[in-house]
Amino acid sequence: MTWRFFKMKITTKGRYGLTVTLELARQVGNGPISLRSIAEAKGLSEHYLEQLIGPLRNAGIVKSIRGAYGGYVLNHDPSEITAGDVIRTLEGPIVLVEGMENEESAQRELWTRMRNAVRDVLDNTTLSDLLAHSENERALESGYMFYI
Numbered sequence: 001m002t003w004r005f006f007k008m009k010i011t012t013k014g015r016y017g018l019t020v021t022l023e024l025a026r027q028v029g030n031g032p033i034s035l036r037s038i039a040e041a042k043g044l045s046e047h048y049l050e051q052l053i054g055p056l057r058n059a060g061i062v063k064s065i066r067g068a069y070g071g072y073v074l075n076h077d078p079s080e081i082t083a084g085d086v087i088r089t090l091e092g093p094i095v096l097v098e099g100m101e102n103e104e105s106a107q108r109e110l111w112t113r114m115r116n117a118v119r120d121v122l123d124n125t126t127l128s129d130l131l132a133h134s135e136n137e138r139a140l141e142s143g144y145m146f147y148i
Helices: 012-026 037-042 045-060 083-091 105-123 127-141
Strands: 062-065 073-076
Touching: 012 037, 012 045, 012 062, 012 073, 012 083, 037 073, 037 105, 045 062, 045 083, 062 083, 083 105
Parallel strands: none
Antiparallel strands: 062 073
């Protein structure tokens, strides 16, 4: 029996795509943000970010604003864009095991449940959720505790 596993590995495309969209979410209401400013702030290659922004624009996740003060903005509210939207746009479908349909039913059930769990996390985590988590971490790092 030959096992054909795929590693569920998010490449730099997915990671940096989330970085770009999170920075745009962080700047909502401040006008367009240039890729250069994101690249400089995060220590990333502007050229590489330019390669990622096209698919994000084509998917309707971001939109470009032309002109001297142009750049990119989110096309929707951060609460409406999920990590799954960004990851699928840049990485393609989420596959843990190739050829699941050929596995015996008990194994196929396991692989299906694992795939669905990953999809569930990605599809139920919005950019707003990630920003809130980031803000909570910063508050904890700064020594302030907030209780609700």
